[in-house]
Amino acid sequence: MDERQAYVDIVNRVFAHLDAATTDSAADVLRVPTSLYTDPELFALEKETIFRRSPQFVCFSSDLPGPGSYTTFDDLGVPVLLTRDNAGIVNAFLNACTHRSARLKEGSGIAAALSCPYHAWGFDLTGRLRTVYEEKTFGTIDKSYYDLVRLPVQEKYGMVFVGLAPDVHVSVDEILGEMAPLFATWNLGTAKVVGSHEWHLKTNWKLALDTFCEGYHFTPLHKATLGDVSIGNLSVVDFFGPDRRNHRVAFPNTSISNLRGKPEASWGLEIFHEFQFVHFIYPNISLLVSPAAVELFQLYPGQSVDEHVTRYSCYWRAQEGGAGWGVDDPQAHFEFVRNIVTKEDYWVSANVMKSLKGGLRSFNTFGRNEPALHNMHRAFARGVGRALEQAPLVLDGAIR
Ligand code: FES
Ligand SMILES: [Fe+2]
Structure with a gap:
Protein backbone atom coordinates (compact mmCIF):
# COMPACT_ATOMS: atom_id res chain seq x y z
CA MET A 1 0.00 0.00 0.00
CA GLN A 56 -22.07 -2.38 13.74
CA PHE A 57 -18.97 -0.33 14.46
CA VAL A 58 -18.85 -0.12 18.26
CA CYS A 59 -15.45 1.26 19.29
CA PHE A 60 -11.77 1.62 18.59
CA SER A 61 -9.18 -0.72 20.11
CA SER A 62 -8.09 2.04 22.47
CA ASP A 63 -11.54 1.85 24.10
CA LEU A 64 -10.61 -1.69 25.25
CA PRO A 65 -7.04 -0.88 26.25
CA GLY A 66 -5.82 -4.13 27.81
CA PRO A 67 -6.73 -7.54 29.29
CA GLY A 68 -9.69 -7.20 31.64
CA SER A 69 -11.04 -4.05 30.03
CA TYR A 70 -14.70 -4.07 29.13
CA THR A 71 -17.22 -1.76 27.54
CA THR A 72 -20.94 -1.85 26.80
CA PHE A 73 -23.09 -0.93 23.81
CA ASP A 74 -26.83 -0.28 24.13
CA ASP A 75 -27.77 1.90 21.20
CA LEU A 76 -29.82 -0.59 19.21
CA GLY A 77 -31.95 -2.50 21.68
CA VAL A 78 -29.57 -5.44 22.11
CA PRO A 79 -27.45 -4.98 25.25
CA VAL A 80 -23.87 -5.87 24.31
CA LEU A 81 -20.88 -6.46 26.59
CA LEU A 82 -17.39 -6.44 25.11
CA THR A 83 -14.36 -7.76 26.99
CA ARG A 84 -10.69 -8.06 26.18
CA ASP A 85 -9.65 -11.38 27.66
CA ASN A 86 -6.29 -12.38 29.10
CA ALA A 87 -5.09 -13.48 25.66
CA GLY A 88 -5.85 -9.98 24.33
CA ILE A 89 -8.80 -11.18 22.25
CA VAL A 90 -11.98 -9.09 22.07
CA ASN A 91 -15.19 -11.00 22.92
CA ALA A 92 -18.77 -9.82 22.51
CA PHE A 93 -21.68 -11.16 24.54
CA LEU A 94 -25.27 -10.40 25.24
CA ASN A 95 -24.95 -8.30 28.40
CA ALA A 96 -27.23 -10.68 30.29
CA CYS A 97 -26.52 -13.36 32.87
CA THR A 98 -27.50 -16.90 31.89
CA HIS A 99 -29.22 -17.52 35.25
CA ARG A 100 -32.11 -15.07 35.03
CA SER A 101 -30.86 -12.52 32.51
CA ALA A 102 -29.66 -9.74 34.82
CA ARG A 103 -27.44 -7.12 33.23
CA LEU A 104 -23.81 -7.86 34.02
CA LYS A 105 -21.96 -4.59 33.46
CA GLU A 106 -22.59 -0.89 32.99
CA GLY A 107 -20.37 1.56 31.10
CA SER A 108 -16.69 0.77 30.73
CA GLY A 109 -13.98 -0.35 33.11
CA ILE A 110 -11.57 -3.06 34.19
CA ALA A 111 -12.54 -6.41 35.71
CA ALA A 112 -10.63 -9.65 36.28
CA ALA A 113 -13.90 -11.59 35.89
CA LEU A 114 -17.62 -10.92 35.49
CA SER A 115 -19.78 -11.33 38.57
CA CYS A 116 -23.53 -10.99 38.23
CA PRO A 117 -24.96 -8.37 40.63
CA TYR A 118 -28.21 -10.38 41.15
CA HIS A 119 -27.10 -13.77 42.53
CA ALA A 120 -23.34 -13.59 41.98
CA TRP A 121 -22.83 -16.17 39.28
CA GLY A 122 -19.26 -15.73 38.06
CA PHE A 123 -18.06 -15.76 34.44
CA ASP A 124 -14.56 -15.40 33.08
CA LEU A 125 -13.64 -12.85 30.42
CA THR A 126 -14.29 -15.41 27.67
CA GLY A 127 -17.87 -15.85 28.89
CA ARG A 128 -17.46 -19.26 30.55
CA LEU A 129 -19.56 -19.84 33.67
CA ARG A 130 -17.04 -20.54 36.43
CA THR A 131 -18.87 -20.27 39.73
CA VAL A 132 -22.43 -20.61 41.02
CA TYR A 133 -23.06 -18.88 44.35
CA GLU A 134 -24.17 -21.36 47.07
CA GLU A 135 -24.09 -24.00 44.36
CA LYS A 136 -25.23 -26.90 46.59
CA THR A 137 -28.51 -25.11 47.40
CA PHE A 138 -29.19 -24.40 43.76
CA GLY A 139 -29.42 -27.98 42.59
CA THR A 140 -27.81 -29.91 39.77
CA ILE A 141 -26.51 -27.80 36.92
CA ASP A 142 -24.24 -28.52 33.97
CA LYS A 143 -22.19 -25.30 33.78
CA SER A 144 -21.28 -25.84 30.13
CA TYR A 145 -24.87 -24.96 29.13
CA TYR A 146 -24.68 -21.61 30.89
CA ASP A 147 -21.88 -19.76 29.15
CA LEU A 148 -22.76 -16.20 28.09
CA VAL A 149 -24.50 -15.78 24.73
CA ARG A 150 -21.80 -14.94 22.22
CA LEU A 151 -22.20 -12.36 19.46
CA PRO A 152 -20.00 -12.16 16.36
CA VAL A 153 -17.17 -9.65 16.73
CA GLN A 154 -13.99 -8.74 14.92
CA GLU A 155 -11.20 -6.34 15.80
CA LYS A 156 -8.97 -5.24 12.95
CA TYR A 157 -7.00 -2.11 12.03
CA GLY A 158 -7.83 -0.77 15.47
CA MET A 159 -11.60 -0.95 14.92
CA VAL A 160 -14.15 -3.21 16.60
CA PHE A 161 -17.32 -4.32 14.78
CA VAL A 162 -20.10 -6.45 16.30
CA GLY A 163 -23.12 -8.31 14.91
CA LEU A 164 -26.32 -7.94 16.92
CA ALA A 165 -27.46 -11.49 16.18
CA PRO A 166 -25.40 -14.70 16.25
CA ASP A 167 -25.72 -15.20 12.48
CA VAL A 168 -24.58 -11.74 11.34
CA HIS A 169 -21.38 -12.05 9.31
CA VAL A 170 -18.68 -9.68 10.58
S1 FES B 1 -29.45 -13.40 37.27
FE1 FES B 1 -27.32 -13.52 37.37
S2 FES B 1 -26.92 -14.78 39.03
FE2 FES B 1 -29.05 -14.67 38.97
FE1 LIG C 1 -21.57 20.50 7.46
Whole structure:
Protein backbone atom coordinates (compact mmCIF):
# COMPACT_ATOMS: atom_id res chain seq x y z
CA MET A 1 0.00 0.00 0.00
CA ASP A 2 1.52 3.27 -1.13
CA GLU A 3 -0.02 5.74 1.29
CA ARG A 4 1.59 8.74 -0.37
CA GLN A 5 0.30 7.73 -3.81
CA ALA A 6 -3.25 7.49 -2.43
CA TYR A 7 -3.02 11.12 -1.30
CA VAL A 8 -1.31 12.24 -4.54
CA ASP A 9 -4.20 10.75 -6.52
CA ILE A 10 -6.71 12.72 -4.44
CA VAL A 11 -4.81 15.99 -4.89
CA ASN A 12 -4.59 15.46 -8.65
CA ARG A 13 -8.30 14.71 -8.89
CA VAL A 14 -9.00 17.91 -6.93
CA PHE A 15 -6.76 19.94 -9.26
CA ALA A 16 -8.53 18.50 -12.32
CA HIS A 17 -11.85 19.59 -10.84
CA LEU A 18 -10.53 23.03 -9.94
CA ASP A 19 -9.27 23.50 -13.51
CA ALA A 20 -12.57 22.42 -15.04
CA ALA A 21 -14.84 23.94 -12.37
CA THR A 22 -16.38 20.51 -11.78
CA THR A 23 -16.88 18.04 -8.95
CA ASP A 24 -17.44 14.27 -8.79
CA SER A 25 -21.02 13.83 -9.89
CA ALA A 26 -23.92 11.45 -10.34
CA ALA A 27 -25.41 10.96 -13.82
CA ASP A 28 -28.61 12.81 -12.97
CA VAL A 29 -30.43 14.45 -10.08
CA LEU A 30 -32.41 12.13 -7.82
CA ARG A 31 -35.72 13.09 -6.30
CA VAL A 32 -36.46 11.09 -3.18
CA PRO A 33 -39.84 10.95 -1.44
CA THR A 34 -39.83 12.80 1.86
CA SER A 35 -41.54 9.75 3.35
CA LEU A 36 -38.01 8.33 3.61
CA TYR A 37 -37.71 10.58 6.64
CA THR A 38 -41.24 10.53 8.02
CA ASP A 39 -42.77 7.07 7.48
CA PRO A 40 -43.04 5.19 10.82
CA GLU A 41 -43.37 1.81 9.07
CA LEU A 42 -40.18 2.32 7.10
CA PHE A 43 -38.48 3.47 10.30
CA ALA A 44 -39.45 0.24 12.10
CA LEU A 45 -38.25 -1.80 9.14
CA GLU A 46 -34.91 0.00 9.09
CA LYS A 47 -34.31 -0.86 12.73
CA GLU A 48 -35.13 -4.53 12.16
CA THR A 49 -33.17 -4.96 8.94
CA ILE A 50 -30.53 -2.32 8.32
CA PHE A 51 -29.40 -2.09 11.93
CA ARG A 52 -29.96 -5.62 13.21
CA ARG A 53 -28.65 -7.40 10.12
CA SER A 54 -25.46 -5.48 9.33
CA PRO A 55 -22.25 -5.31 11.37
CA GLN A 56 -22.07 -2.38 13.74
CA PHE A 57 -18.97 -0.33 14.46
CA VAL A 58 -18.85 -0.12 18.26
CA CYS A 59 -15.45 1.26 19.29
CA PHE A 60 -11.77 1.62 18.59
CA SER A 61 -9.18 -0.72 20.11
CA SER A 62 -8.09 2.04 22.47
CA ASP A 63 -11.54 1.85 24.10
CA LEU A 64 -10.61 -1.69 25.25
CA PRO A 65 -7.04 -0.88 26.25
CA GLY A 66 -5.82 -4.13 27.81
CA PRO A 67 -6.73 -7.54 29.29
CA GLY A 68 -9.69 -7.20 31.64
CA SER A 69 -11.04 -4.05 30.03
CA TYR A 70 -14.70 -4.07 29.13
CA THR A 71 -17.22 -1.76 27.54
CA THR A 72 -20.94 -1.85 26.80
CA PHE A 73 -23.09 -0.93 23.81
CA ASP A 74 -26.83 -0.28 24.13
CA ASP A 75 -27.77 1.90 21.20
CA LEU A 76 -29.82 -0.59 19.21
CA GLY A 77 -31.95 -2.50 21.68
CA VAL A 78 -29.57 -5.44 22.11
CA PRO A 79 -27.45 -4.98 25.25
CA VAL A 80 -23.87 -5.87 24.31
CA LEU A 81 -20.88 -6.46 26.59
CA LEU A 82 -17.39 -6.44 25.11
CA THR A 83 -14.36 -7.76 26.99
CA ARG A 84 -10.69 -8.06 26.18
CA ASP A 85 -9.65 -11.38 27.66
CA ASN A 86 -6.29 -12.38 29.10
CA ALA A 87 -5.09 -13.48 25.66
CA GLY A 88 -5.85 -9.98 24.33
CA ILE A 89 -8.80 -11.18 22.25
CA VAL A 90 -11.98 -9.09 22.07
CA ASN A 91 -15.19 -11.00 22.92
CA ALA A 92 -18.77 -9.82 22.51
CA PHE A 93 -21.68 -11.16 24.54
CA LEU A 94 -25.27 -10.40 25.24
CA ASN A 95 -24.95 -8.30 28.40
CA ALA A 96 -27.23 -10.68 30.29
CA CYS A 97 -26.52 -13.36 32.87
CA THR A 98 -27.50 -16.90 31.89
CA HIS A 99 -29.22 -17.52 35.25
CA ARG A 100 -32.11 -15.07 35.03
CA SER A 101 -30.86 -12.52 32.51
CA ALA A 102 -29.66 -9.74 34.82
CA ARG A 103 -27.44 -7.12 33.23
CA LEU A 104 -23.81 -7.86 34.02
CA LYS A 105 -21.96 -4.59 33.46
CA GLU A 106 -22.59 -0.89 32.99
CA GLY A 107 -20.37 1.56 31.10
CA SER A 108 -16.69 0.77 30.73
CA GLY A 109 -13.98 -0.35 33.11
CA ILE A 110 -11.57 -3.06 34.19
CA ALA A 111 -12.54 -6.41 35.71
CA ALA A 112 -10.63 -9.65 36.28
CA ALA A 113 -13.90 -11.59 35.89
CA LEU A 114 -17.62 -10.92 35.49
CA SER A 115 -19.78 -11.33 38.57
CA CYS A 116 -23.53 -10.99 38.23
CA PRO A 117 -24.96 -8.37 40.63
CA TYR A 118 -28.21 -10.38 41.15
CA HIS A 119 -27.10 -13.77 42.53
CA ALA A 120 -23.34 -13.59 41.98
CA TRP A 121 -22.83 -16.17 39.28
CA GLY A 122 -19.26 -15.73 38.06
CA PHE A 123 -18.06 -15.76 34.44
CA ASP A 124 -14.56 -15.40 33.08
CA LEU A 125 -13.64 -12.85 30.42
CA THR A 126 -14.29 -15.41 27.67
CA GLY A 127 -17.87 -15.85 28.89
CA ARG A 128 -17.46 -19.26 30.55
CA LEU A 129 -19.56 -19.84 33.67
CA ARG A 130 -17.04 -20.54 36.43
CA THR A 131 -18.87 -20.27 39.73
CA VAL A 132 -22.43 -20.61 41.02
CA TYR A 133 -23.06 -18.88 44.35
CA GLU A 134 -24.17 -21.36 47.07
CA GLU A 135 -24.09 -24.00 44.36
CA LYS A 136 -25.23 -26.90 46.59
CA THR A 137 -28.51 -25.11 47.40
CA PHE A 138 -29.19 -24.40 43.76
CA GLY A 139 -29.42 -27.98 42.59
CA THR A 140 -27.81 -29.91 39.77
CA ILE A 141 -26.51 -27.80 36.92
CA ASP A 142 -24.24 -28.52 33.97
CA LYS A 143 -22.19 -25.30 33.78
CA SER A 144 -21.28 -25.84 30.13
CA TYR A 145 -24.87 -24.96 29.13
CA TYR A 146 -24.68 -21.61 30.89
CA ASP A 147 -21.88 -19.76 29.15
CA LEU A 148 -22.76 -16.20 28.09
CA VAL A 149 -24.50 -15.78 24.73
CA ARG A 150 -21.80 -14.94 22.22
CA LEU A 151 -22.20 -12.36 19.46
CA PRO A 152 -20.00 -12.16 16.36
CA VAL A 153 -17.17 -9.65 16.73
CA GLN A 154 -13.99 -8.74 14.92
CA GLU A 155 -11.20 -6.34 15.80
CA LYS A 156 -8.97 -5.24 12.95
CA TYR A 157 -7.00 -2.11 12.03
CA GLY A 158 -7.83 -0.77 15.47
CA MET A 159 -11.60 -0.95 14.92
CA VAL A 160 -14.15 -3.21 16.60
CA PHE A 161 -17.32 -4.32 14.78
CA VAL A 162 -20.10 -6.45 16.30
CA GLY A 163 -23.12 -8.31 14.91
CA LEU A 164 -26.32 -7.94 16.92
CA ALA A 165 -27.46 -11.49 16.18
CA PRO A 166 -25.40 -14.70 16.25
CA ASP A 167 -25.72 -15.20 12.48
CA VAL A 168 -24.58 -11.74 11.34
CA HIS A 169 -21.38 -12.05 9.31
CA VAL A 170 -18.68 -9.68 10.58
CA SER A 171 -15.58 -9.17 8.44
CA VAL A 172 -13.71 -5.88 8.75
CA ASP A 173 -11.88 -6.54 5.49
CA GLU A 174 -15.18 -6.95 3.65
CA ILE A 175 -16.60 -3.81 5.26
CA LEU A 176 -13.59 -1.69 4.33
CA GLY A 177 -13.03 -3.33 0.94
CA GLU A 178 -10.67 -1.25 -1.20
CA MET A 179 -10.04 1.11 1.72
CA ALA A 180 -8.68 -1.61 4.01
CA PRO A 181 -5.00 -1.02 3.12
CA LEU A 182 -5.25 2.68 4.08
CA PHE A 183 -6.96 1.80 7.36
CA ALA A 184 -4.20 -0.73 8.00
CA THR A 185 -1.65 2.04 7.49
CA TRP A 186 -3.46 4.44 9.78
CA ASN A 187 -4.20 1.93 12.58
CA LEU A 188 -6.74 4.20 14.26
CA GLY A 189 -6.75 1.97 17.35
CA THR A 190 -3.87 3.87 18.91
CA ALA A 191 -5.72 7.19 18.90
CA LYS A 192 -6.77 8.49 22.32
CA VAL A 193 -10.15 9.99 23.02
CA VAL A 194 -10.25 13.77 23.53
CA GLY A 195 -13.95 14.20 24.26
CA SER A 196 -17.43 12.91 23.50
CA HIS A 197 -20.78 14.58 23.01
CA GLU A 198 -24.30 13.29 22.42
CA TRP A 199 -27.05 15.01 20.52
CA HIS A 200 -30.67 13.93 21.03
CA LEU A 201 -32.39 15.66 18.18
CA LYS A 202 -35.92 15.84 16.84
CA THR A 203 -34.97 14.69 13.40
CA ASN A 204 -34.88 11.46 11.46
CA TRP A 205 -31.54 9.66 11.70
CA LYS A 206 -31.05 9.74 7.92
CA LEU A 207 -31.60 13.51 7.75
CA ALA A 208 -28.84 13.96 10.29
CA LEU A 209 -26.61 11.63 8.32
CA ASP A 210 -27.16 13.47 5.04
CA THR A 211 -25.20 16.48 6.24
CA PHE A 212 -21.97 14.43 6.42
CA CYS A 213 -22.17 13.35 2.79
CA GLU A 214 -21.80 16.49 0.68
CA GLY A 215 -19.81 19.70 0.51
CA TYR A 216 -22.43 21.67 -1.41
CA HIS A 217 -23.51 23.25 1.88
CA PHE A 218 -20.02 24.24 3.07
CA THR A 219 -19.85 27.76 1.70
CA PRO A 220 -23.42 28.88 2.50
CA LEU A 221 -23.94 27.15 5.85
CA HIS A 222 -20.40 27.11 7.22
CA LYS A 223 -19.33 30.51 5.89
CA ALA A 224 -18.26 31.81 9.30
CA THR A 225 -16.48 28.65 10.46
CA LEU A 226 -15.14 26.81 7.43
CA GLY A 227 -15.65 29.37 4.67
CA ASP A 228 -11.98 30.35 4.48
CA VAL A 229 -10.69 26.87 5.19
CA SER A 230 -12.61 24.48 2.99
CA ILE A 231 -13.42 24.57 -0.73
CA GLY A 232 -17.18 24.32 -1.12
CA ASN A 233 -19.02 22.16 -3.64
CA LEU A 234 -15.92 20.27 -4.75
CA SER A 235 -15.54 16.72 -3.60
CA VAL A 236 -13.76 13.57 -4.68
CA VAL A 237 -15.94 10.55 -4.04
CA ASP A 238 -15.14 6.83 -3.93
CA PHE A 239 -17.36 3.89 -3.06
CA PHE A 240 -16.19 0.79 -1.25
CA GLY A 241 -17.18 -2.30 0.70
CA PRO A 242 -20.11 -4.70 0.19
CA ASP A 243 -22.19 -3.62 -2.85
CA ARG A 244 -20.02 -0.47 -2.74
CA ARG A 245 -22.53 0.82 -0.23
CA ASN A 246 -19.93 2.74 1.80
CA HIS A 247 -18.37 5.92 0.58
CA ARG A 248 -15.41 8.17 1.16
CA VAL A 249 -15.57 11.83 0.29
CA ALA A 250 -12.41 13.92 0.17
CA PHE A 251 -13.17 17.57 0.89
CA PRO A 252 -10.24 19.79 -0.15
CA ASN A 253 -8.93 22.65 1.99
CA THR A 254 -8.28 26.00 0.31
CA SER A 255 -4.60 25.59 1.19
CA ILE A 256 -4.35 22.74 -1.32
CA SER A 257 -3.61 25.36 -3.98
CA ASN A 258 -0.19 25.93 -2.39
CA LEU A 259 0.86 22.57 -3.83
CA ARG A 260 0.40 23.89 -7.37
CA GLY A 261 3.79 25.55 -7.30
CA LYS A 262 5.64 22.46 -6.07
CA PRO A 263 6.60 19.52 -8.27
CA GLU A 264 4.60 16.39 -7.53
CA ALA A 265 7.78 14.44 -6.84
CA SER A 266 8.41 16.69 -3.85
CA TRP A 267 5.02 16.05 -2.27
CA GLY A 268 5.25 13.92 0.86
CA LEU A 269 2.76 12.48 3.33
CA GLU A 270 2.12 16.01 4.60
CA ILE A 271 -0.21 16.56 1.62
CA PHE A 272 -2.80 14.66 3.69
CA HIS A 273 -3.23 17.99 5.54
CA GLU A 274 -4.76 19.48 2.39
CA PHE A 275 -8.10 17.64 2.49
CA GLN A 276 -10.51 15.93 4.88
CA PHE A 277 -11.41 12.28 4.36
CA VAL A 278 -14.99 11.60 5.48
CA HIS A 279 -15.97 7.92 5.40
CA PHE A 280 -19.51 6.66 5.57
CA ILE A 281 -19.63 3.10 6.88
CA TYR A 282 -23.06 1.55 6.38
CA PRO A 283 -25.44 2.05 7.97
CA ASN A 284 -24.69 4.79 10.47
CA ILE A 285 -21.05 5.76 10.89
CA SER A 286 -19.33 8.90 9.71
CA LEU A 287 -15.60 8.79 10.28
CA LEU A 288 -13.45 11.77 9.46
CA VAL A 289 -9.79 10.88 9.33
CA SER A 290 -7.12 13.55 9.20
CA PRO A 291 -3.42 13.36 10.06
CA ALA A 292 -3.97 14.50 13.64
CA ALA A 293 -7.53 13.59 14.56
CA VAL A 294 -10.36 11.14 14.02
CA GLU A 295 -13.92 12.37 14.33
CA LEU A 296 -16.29 9.48 14.93
CA PHE A 297 -20.02 10.13 14.54
CA GLN A 298 -22.33 7.23 15.43
CA LEU A 299 -25.94 7.90 14.46
CA TYR A 300 -28.86 5.90 15.82
CA PRO A 301 -32.61 5.89 15.34
CA GLY A 302 -34.48 7.23 18.35
CA GLN A 303 -37.80 6.04 19.77
CA SER A 304 -39.80 7.36 16.86
CA VAL A 305 -39.23 8.26 13.22
CA ASP A 306 -38.54 11.91 14.07
CA GLU A 307 -35.97 11.25 16.82
CA HIS A 308 -32.35 10.34 16.61
CA VAL A 309 -29.17 10.22 18.66
CA THR A 310 -25.67 11.04 17.48
CA ARG A 311 -22.64 10.28 19.60
CA TYR A 312 -19.55 12.21 18.55
CA SER A 313 -16.14 11.19 19.82
CA CYS A 314 -12.96 13.00 18.90
CA TYR A 315 -9.75 10.95 19.02
CA TRP A 316 -6.26 12.38 18.71
CA ARG A 317 -3.73 10.67 16.46
CA ALA A 318 -0.83 13.12 16.45
CA GLN A 319 1.72 13.58 19.19
CA GLU A 320 1.09 17.29 19.09
CA GLY A 321 -1.23 19.63 17.27
CA GLY A 322 -1.84 19.89 13.57
CA ALA A 323 -5.45 18.86 13.15
CA GLY A 324 -5.86 21.33 10.35
CA TRP A 325 -8.69 23.83 10.18
CA GLY A 326 -6.35 26.20 11.98
CA VAL A 327 -6.84 24.46 15.30
CA ASP A 328 -3.92 22.72 17.00
CA ASP A 329 -5.15 22.12 20.52
CA PRO A 330 -7.07 18.79 20.89
CA GLN A 331 -9.71 20.14 23.27
CA ALA A 332 -10.20 23.30 21.20
CA HIS A 333 -10.45 21.17 18.08
CA PHE A 334 -13.13 18.94 19.66
CA GLU A 335 -15.14 21.98 20.72
CA PHE A 336 -14.72 23.61 17.30
CA VAL A 337 -16.20 20.58 15.55
CA ARG A 338 -18.93 20.12 18.15
CA ASN A 339 -20.00 23.74 17.76
CA ILE A 340 -20.14 23.53 13.97
CA VAL A 341 -22.35 20.46 14.11
CA THR A 342 -24.56 21.88 16.87
CA LYS A 343 -25.06 25.39 15.53
CA GLU A 344 -24.89 24.78 11.82
CA ASP A 345 -25.41 21.19 10.55
CA TYR A 346 -27.82 19.92 13.19
CA TRP A 347 -29.62 23.23 13.43
CA VAL A 348 -30.50 22.72 9.77
CA SER A 349 -31.36 19.02 10.18
CA ALA A 350 -33.91 19.84 12.88
CA ASN A 351 -35.37 22.60 10.72
CA VAL A 352 -35.73 20.28 7.76
CA MET A 353 -37.58 17.75 9.90
CA LYS A 354 -40.05 20.46 10.98
CA SER A 355 -40.65 21.34 7.33
CA LEU A 356 -41.26 17.72 6.38
CA LYS A 357 -43.63 17.17 9.28
CA GLY A 358 -45.62 20.11 7.94
CA GLY A 359 -46.64 17.62 5.26
CA LEU A 360 -46.57 19.84 2.17
CA ARG A 361 -43.32 18.60 0.69
CA SER A 362 -43.51 15.34 -1.23
CA PHE A 363 -39.90 15.08 -2.40
CA ASN A 364 -36.38 16.32 -1.76
CA THR A 365 -33.76 16.49 -4.50
CA PHE A 366 -30.19 15.24 -4.47
CA GLY A 367 -28.17 17.15 -7.02
CA ARG A 368 -25.68 15.61 -9.44
CA ASN A 369 -23.07 17.17 -7.18
CA GLU A 370 -24.22 15.02 -4.23
CA PRO A 371 -23.38 11.53 -5.54
CA ALA A 372 -22.66 10.03 -2.12
CA LEU A 373 -26.25 10.80 -1.05
CA HIS A 374 -27.60 8.97 -4.10
CA ASN A 375 -25.50 5.92 -3.32
CA MET A 376 -26.22 5.86 0.40
CA HIS A 377 -29.99 6.13 0.05
CA ARG A 378 -30.05 3.46 -2.67
CA ALA A 379 -28.18 1.21 -0.24
CA PHE A 380 -30.72 1.91 2.52
CA ALA A 381 -33.53 1.05 0.10
CA ARG A 382 -31.85 -2.26 -0.77
CA GLY A 383 -31.35 -2.86 2.96
CA VAL A 384 -35.10 -2.79 3.58
CA GLY A 385 -35.89 -4.69 0.36
CA ARG A 386 -37.35 -1.77 -1.55
CA ALA A 387 -36.36 0.05 -4.71
CA LEU A 388 -35.61 3.75 -4.55
CA GLU A 389 -37.64 5.17 -7.41
CA GLN A 390 -37.32 8.69 -8.77
CA ALA A 391 -40.12 10.59 -7.03
CA PRO A 392 -42.59 12.20 -9.45
CA LEU A 393 -42.11 15.86 -10.20
CA VAL A 394 -45.18 17.48 -8.72
CA LEU A 395 -46.24 20.86 -7.57
CA ASP A 396 -46.24 20.64 -3.80
CA GLY A 397 -49.00 22.28 -1.82
CA ALA A 398 -51.33 25.01 -2.93
CA ILE A 399 -48.93 27.91 -2.67
CA ARG A 400 -45.32 28.02 -3.86
S1 FES B 1 -29.45 -13.40 37.27
FE1 FES B 1 -27.32 -13.52 37.37
S2 FES B 1 -26.92 -14.78 39.03
FE2 FES B 1 -29.05 -14.67 38.97
FE1 LIG C 1 -21.57 20.50 7.46
